[in-house]
Amino acid sequence: MNQDNLLNVSKPTRYIGGEINAVVKDLSQVRLKFALAFPDVYEVGMSHVGFQILYDLLNQRPEIACERVFAPWPDMEQDLRRHTHPLTSLESALPLKEFDVIGFSLQYELNYTGVLNILDLAGIPFRAAERGSAFPLIIGGGPCALNPEPLVDFFDAFVLGDGEEAVLEITREVISSRESQESKEALLKRLSRLEGVYVPSHFQVTYQTDGKIERILSSEENHPSIRRRILSDLNLASFPGRPILPFLEVIHDRLNIEIARGCTRGCRFCQAGMIYRPLRERSPEKILKILEEGLKATGHDEVSLLSLSSGDYSAIEPLLSFIIDRYCGMQVAVSLPSLRVETLTPALIHKIREIRKTGFTLAVEAGTERLRRVINKGNTEADLLQTIPKVFAAGWRLVKLYFMIGLPTETEEDLDAIVSLCQKAFWEARKTKGSAQINISISTFIPKPHTPFQWEAQDSPDEVRRKQILLRKKLEREGIRLKWSDPNLSLLEGVLARGDRRLGTVLESAYRHGSRLDGWGDHFRFDSWKKSFEETGLDPFFFTSRRRDIHEIFPWEHLDSRVSKKFFWEEREKAFQGVATPDCRRASCNGCGVCFGPEGLSNRLASGEGNGFFAFGHPEKKTDSSFPIRRFRIRFSKSGQAKYLGHLEMTRLLIRAFRRAQIPLVFSQGFHPLPRVSFGPPLPVGHESRAEYLDAQLQGRFQPDEAAKRINSVLPLGVQILEIQEISLKSASIFDMIEKVRYRVSFLDSPEISTDLALAFREAEKFPVFWAKKNRSMDLKEVVDFLSVEERNEIEMILRVDREGVMRPEEALGFIFGWAGGQNPIRAIQKVQVQFKESDPCPAKS
Secondary structure: OOHHHHHHOOOHHHOOOOOEOOOOOOHHHOOEEEEEEEOOOHHHHOOOHHHHHHHHHHHOOOOEEEEEEEOOOHHHHHHHHHOOOOOEOOOOOOEHHHOOEEEEEOOOHHHHHHHHHHHHHHOOOOOHHHOOOOOOEEEEEOHHHHOOHHHOOOOOEEEOEOOHHHHHHHHHHHHHHHHOOOOHHHHHHHHHOOOOEEOHHHEEEEEOOOOOEEEEEEOOOOOOOEEOEOOOOHHHOOOOOOOOEOOOOOOOOOEEEEOEEOOOOOOOOOHHHHHOOOOEEOOHHHHHHHHHHHHHHHOOOEEEEEOOOHHHOOOHHHHHHHHHHHHHHHOOEEEOOOEOHHHOOHHHHHHHOOOOOOOEEEEEEOOOHHHHHHOOOOOOHHHHHHHHHHHHHOOOOEEEEEEEEOOOOOOHHHHHHHHHHHHHHHHHHHHHOOOOEEEEEEEEOOOOOOOOOOOOOOOOHHHHHHHHHHHHHHHOEOOEEEEEOOHHHHHHHHHHHOOOOOHHHHHHHHHHOOOOOOOOHHHOOHHHHHHHHHHHOOOHHHHHOOOOOOOOOOOOOOEEOOOOHHHHHHHHHHHHHOOOOOOOOOOOOOOOOOOOOOOOOOOEOHHHHOOOOHHHOOOOOOOOOOOOEEEEEEEEEEOHHHHHOOHHHHHHHHHHHHHHOOOOEOEOOOOOOOEOEEEOOOOOOOOEEEEEEEEEEEEOOOOHHHHHHHHHOOOOOOEEEEEEEEEOOOOOOHHHHEEEEEEEEEEOOOOOOOHHHHHHHHHOOOOEEEEOOOOEEEEHHHOEEEEEEOOOOEEEEEEEEEOOEEOOHHHHHHHHHOOOOOOOOEEEEEEEEEEEOOOOOOOOOO
16 A cells, blocks of 8 residues: 555545554465455554454464455545555455455445455456356355355355354365366365355255245255354353554444454344354453553543443343452442343443443334333343433433334334423433433334345335434424434345345445445445446345345355354244243253354353453552652653554544553543643644653653653554653643744755745745635744754744644645645755753753
8 A cells, every 4th residue: 555645535544553562474484475454444444353363363373364454535546546556455455355354344235336346456356157266266254144145256264153164164275276286266165164264155045936945955956055053152262352442533442352242132123133143252361461461552531431331241230340449449430231221230231331331222112011021122121211310310421222113023112202202201310411412323124134024114204204204203302312324325235135136236336336335424425336226137126125034045055153044034023022031041042043052152150150250350440649749840752654544543642652651641630530631732643743742640650751651662663762751740731931932844855945035035035825724824033033944855943833823844844846736846854852841851852
């Protein structure tokens, strides 16, 4: 990827690599090069735990180099195409075409055009049939692999289910096959023998005249169907103790720890709750070990305990108590995503209130208890109305409620009940806290494969809009914020979720018509999809608006989720009867088909394995409150690739470096404690510096030189602490003390620099200009204190700082040399020294 143009694209840190804990290997010393690809942008992909799990797992193998690639933002895509540069990996900038395997993480149907975009930018043919052994093997995994049929034209193989064991088996087969110089078909035969690996070219599909599937035939007699791969024990699974720490603020910018996989609640609309069975909980001991190692390796100040229903983890209260008692003195917050209303016990709320509050999200799903019985959601209105005041009384200011419209058997009464329930929740909240805010998310029900509702029809976009308008009219008011999804986007998701392999032509056509990043609302182009359906003669409503009968063959009929079709149909029948199915972790087996086979699979609860806390001793609130608070002024440098980090990215990086170096920061008090750290004026992205400053209040027994050494040991290449000196707690801020800044500006080989213009500026008494950015006229002589044209295509200049801040050197030089429209011959800008109004406690040295 061309880094020369990174200043011309948004968020350049998406593309530079070099993050803390990233793994860079000598590619000449490995036997397999594996590109882990995410068909969405960096900040989305780096938030997925599974992506980091596979990256860590593969790089543990000395014979494998695993590197990452993400879909570029449109501005970077345009830059790559304009300069005909191929898409490359982050770690080594190797073109994707040179990898042995490209493995796509398929988390969301609306990322499918991202797959084609990555292949296109890499110069790799879309269709598997057009790729011989000279091209990388293209494989996919993730929840969408349980019906990958719309993608089968483009992939060589898919992994169904848990990937930890399967991916290593695949790499062994690829290494053996490549080193034996086998044909691609021979390699695919090898892979097809691995459990959970689906080679779509080994299956043929025929259709009836009405468009329904007639039959699905396997060319491999011994493989009529592909069984989902299941990892039996989460405690034996690899989990990254040193996850990559992005420079960019990602969607879930915290330490994410998977505490359980699978769910037995049995919500009938929930695909994840079905395809990740059985329930496997990680032991508290394992969780705490991962947590301890992860915090030391990243410096995160928030931990998220991940599962499909965090509150259902069998040891959640003692685990949470231990974590809070151990880490609250270090200002580490804990978040529990995917909470069910009925799992929020008073004890749980009480424990979470002791730490920085990160917000509550409660999945209510339906407005009436009748409809909640239909979907097997076991909470009640009373559960919610009793929980809301407790949460706000404990100090929270915001609660998010999730509802779904378009569920099977839904009536107008159910929609009115959403309004009524939200209004009741709002008034209960306001009784407790007058400033309480409730955010309501209204999603559209989309029937998914391998669920009891896979036979059902999906609401049309017009019907979804009608329901959304009804809810918006009745719910929009101060203190309630409503969020909803684009009905056309939901339609497309539904088409791709239950679609068949004929959709490959639609997908490619939509991509050719410009569809990219469909999951981003402002980039979703329904017109290109509509045009593509018309061109191919396929009706999108054929895949969404029909209710299927029990005899219809699904596109995923040959892909075995390990939950039986018979169980799904029985659950569907119970849904229409309003009959609940109990949670099998607490009741008897419901006969879904996952457990008690020859592999001995079953639910594994952490509570049955000892509490696991004793290995960590008694919790201690780590604090240095016995030491006096001291204030330090710190000078640091920023160079090389670090010049692409923005001010907020540098702030996060350095604060996390303090944590990783175990230099205790002092925090503010209140609802959201923040470290008492202040920085100097922001350095523009693209500038280098040897004179960046920050002030930090610290508490502990250490010497400044020791602190600098410890912090430098955990900083990435390009950032270095140059000096630390103690200053008075009453010293003025960096902003108030800076008087002048010295810069060194270097130019391209043939600079358009006129020495006469520089001399004319120096000799002028006044130099009036209009500074458009500040919308004011000014005398540039009052800003530029010194200007020197050197022989080496360099300029040294000193700029004064006033209450409005610092003029950028390129702006000042633009006025002097008449550069217009941002076009200039500047190669690099380095900030070399800051002059303070008073004696500088950390003098910068060039």
